[in-house]
Amino acid sequence: MEHLWINGEFMPLSEGRLPVEDRATQFSDAIYEVIAAYEGVPILMKEHLDRWERSAAGLQMESPYSRETREHAIHELVRLCGQPRIMIYGQLTRGTAKRAHPFPKGVPANEFWYVRPLPHPNEQKYREGAACVTHPDERWARCWIKTTSLLANCLAKQYALDHGAFEAVLYTEDGTVTECTAANAYAVRDGTIHTYPAKPRILAGIKRELILRLAREEGIPVKEEPFSLDFLRSADELFISSTTLNALPVTTLDGKPVGEGKVGPIAQRIGERIAAFIAETTSRSGAAAQPGTA
Numbered sequence: 407m408e409h410l411w412i413n414g415e416f417m418p419l420s421e422g423r424l425p426v427e428d429r430a431t432q433f434s435d436a437i438y439e440v441i442a443a444y445e446g447v448p449i450l451m452k453e454h455l456d457r458w459e460r461s462a463a464g465l466q467m468e469s470p471y472s473r474e475t476r477e478h479a480i481h482e483l484v485r486l487c488g489q490p491r492i493m494i495y496g497q498l499t500r501g502t503a504k505r506a507h508p509f510p511k512g513v514p515a516n517e518f519w520y521v522r523p524l525p526h527p528n529e530q531k532y533r534e535g536a537a538c539v540t541h542p543d544e545r546w547a548r549c550w551i552k553t554t555s556l557l558a559n560c561l562a563k564q565y566a567l568d569h570g571a572f573e574a575v576l577y578t579e580d581g582t583v584t585e586c587t588a589a590n591a592y593a594v595r596d597g598t599i600h601t602y603p604a605k606p607r608i609l610a611g612i613k614r615e616l617i618l619r620l621a622r623e624e625g626i627p628v629k630e631e632p633f634s635l636d637f638l639r640s641a642d643e644l645f646i647s648s649t650t651l652n653a654l655p656v657t658t659l660d661g662k663p664v665g666e667g668k669v670g671p672i673a674q675r676i677g678e679r680i681a682a683f684i685a686e687t688t689s690r691s692g693a694a695a696q697p698g699t700a
């Protein structure tokens with residue numbers, strides 16, 4: 407079920423190897439992507455691969471493999487995995503070279519993709535809403551690049567877990583809310599969805615783009631503007647989103663109820679619209695999905 411494509415070869419994930427002096431192990435000099443596939447169909451694959459290319463360009467990194475090769479490898483991995491819900495993970499590292507900070511010359515990048523079944527969502531968490539805590543955003547200034555340099559994210563996520571929460575909502579030194587450690591964040595007030603704009607301080611999620619489009623289709627006003635921690639604390643509803651979470655309602659923040667402490671109607675509606683979008687995409691594309699159709 408866990409299959410890997412690495413530098414042009416397919417193998418079981420457990421057999422994949424990268425050298426100790428790969429730039430990813432020593433400098434986190436790598437970008438990555440996570441795509442979900444349902445019923446054999448990768449969702450929003452074009453958007454994810456476009457972001458992959460933007461992230462690679464952001465680090466001046468070039469893959470030896472074409473987009474077509476990448477798409478083919480992904481479809482083949484999804485077929486090999488054969489599960490109804492799949493997580494597809496891809497990574498591009500600058501390559502393997504004697505350790506030195508400057509970019510090595512003439513060294514090919516290493517690219518790999520692997521698949522594993524996505525666990526079933528915890529339905530209770532979606533019904534009751536998750537707990538979040540707030541935490542300083544200690545990341546670098548180029549969060550728009552999806553790099554594997556995620557230590558600040560890991561520390562904040564662990565802080566959340568250690569405080570009985572699922573995620574940490576991050577805020578900058580001036581108290582502006584950016585996003586979560588592995589998800590975008592949304593506050594709903596007076597019927598309007600507020601979220602940080604698609605600027606370098608956040609990773610603009612592929613699910614975020616979809617949510618904003620679906621919200622506008624639903625006639626729900628959207629404001630892509632920075633907002634403060636105080637605003638977050640006085641929101642009627644909160645929810646967070648990512649490729650694998652979709653839209654997860656948040657009903658407690660720092661141990662206090664959000665709004666009425668229940669899943670709100672807007673988070674609920676957005677969740678339904680995403681589920682419908684996935685169902686439509688999979689039924690339209692079928693098991694023989696072609697690259698770029700989803």
Ligand SMILES: Cc1ncc(COP(=O)(O)O)c(C=O)c1O
Pocket residue numbers: 440585586587588589590608609610611612613614647648649650
């Ligand atoms: C920091 C961060 N923000 C947002 C997201 C959501 O992005 P997407 O919707 O593309 O999964 C992620 C996903 O991993 C993330 O790591």
